[in-house]
Amino acid sequence: MAGFFSNFRRIYLTIYNWTVFIGWLQVFYLSVMTLKQSGHEHVYATVEKPLLWAQSAAVFEILHGLIGLVRSPVSATLPQISSRLYVVWGILCSFPELRTHFFVSSLVISWSITEIIRYSFFGLKEAFGSAPSWLLWLRYSTFLILYPTGISSEVGLIYIALPYMKESLKYSISMPNKWNFSFDYYYLALGILGVYVPGSPHLYGYMLGQRKKALAKAKSE
Numbered sequence: 001m002a003g004f005f006s007n008f009r010r011i012y013l014t015i016y017n018w019t020v021f022i023g024w025l026q027v028f029y030l031s032v033m034t035l036k037q038s039g040h041e042h043v044y045a046t047v048e049k050p051l052l053w054a055q056s057a058a059v060f061e062i063l064h065g066l067i068g069l070v071r072s073p074v075s076a077t078l079p080q081i082s083s084r085l086y087v088v089w090g091i092l093c094s095f096p097e098l099r100t101h102f103f104v105s106s107l108v109i110s111w112s113i114t115e116i117i118r119y120s121f122f123g124l125k126e127a128f129g130s131a132p133s134w135l136l137w138l139r140y141s142t143f144l145i146l147y148p149t150g151i152s153s154e155v156g157l158i159y160i161a162l163p164y165m166k167e168s169l170k171y172s173i174s175m176p177n178k179w180n181f182s183f184d185y186y187y188l189a190l191g192i193l194g195v196y197v198p199g200s201p202h203l204y205g206y207m208l209g210q211r212k213k214a215l216a217k218a219k220s221e
Contacts, residue, residue: 003098005015009069010126010127011065011099012069013069013070013122013126014123014126014127014135015141016057016060017120017122017123017126018119018120018123018127019057019118020054020057020058020115020119020171021115021116021120021123022118023053023054023057024050024054024111024112024115024119024126025112025116026050026054026117026187027047027050027051027054027108027111028108028109028112028113030043030046030047030050031043031046031047031105031108031109031112032109033046034046034047038156040100040101040104040105041100042100043104043105043108043151044092044099044100044104044108045110049113051088051108052088052089052093052104054087054115055084055085055087055111056088058081058084058085059081059085060078061077062074062078062081065077065150067159076203076206079199079203080203083154083199084193085112085197086192087107087154087157087158091161092157093159094161094170094171095161095162095164095165095168095170098157098160098161098164101156101157101160103153103156103157103160104148104153105158106149106152106153106200107150107153107157109148110146110147110149110153111144112152113144113146114143114146114147114150117135117139117142118139120135121135121136121138121139131154133218135141136214136215136218137215138217139214140207140210140211140214141211143207147204147207148204151196151200154196155193155196156190158189158193159193160182161189162186162189162190165185165186165189166186169185171183171185172184172185172186
């Protein structure tokens with residue numbers, strides 16, 4: 001039974017990683033081609049469908065951690081995936097005014113390069129038991145640049161969306177109402193921005209620690 005579960009896990013994770021890899025590869029290719037041919041104003045319109053699909057698929061990674069399919073701690077996976085889903089669905093999908101901003105290009109390129117490397121790394125590890133040393137180095141080194149550019153783009157887009165949230169009152173609930181409850185999406189966004197302040201350095205430090213362990217282990221082998 002243990003052998004069956006192990007084989008099922010390996011096959012499932014191999015398929016999952018390579019499927020999402022293809023999604024992010026498409027996002028990257030379309031982003032670069034659109035930037036060259038049409039400019040950053042058209043990037044979101046071109047990549048919207050594969051971006052929404054590829055990023056939403058990351059929800060499964062939270063489930064993978066919860067049921068023990070992977071060893072990644074949910075405490076590290078959950079905030080990163082949640083923040084990305086918020087930016088994709090709660091910001092870009094919800095406020096079309098932002099979709100032509102340059103931050104969209106820096107966001108999707110930072111994310112897609114990161115994920116192309118990450119999913120191919122884990123896809124090879126699941127399929128063959130190991131990945132090339134150069135890919136391991138990329139997996140644990142490119143975030144040094146791409147994490148700051150990605151986070152800056154996320155924060156920038158949320159900040160730019162604030163006036164549109166305040167003016168439109170989208171997703172907000174005003175009193176009085178039958179639920180006797182009020183909610184302001186604008187203040188939720190402010191709270192999320194506040195979480196980025198301590199959260200981003202903490203996650204960056206965690207990734208630095210993971211990089212040190214992974215490269216030291218690879219060097220000793």
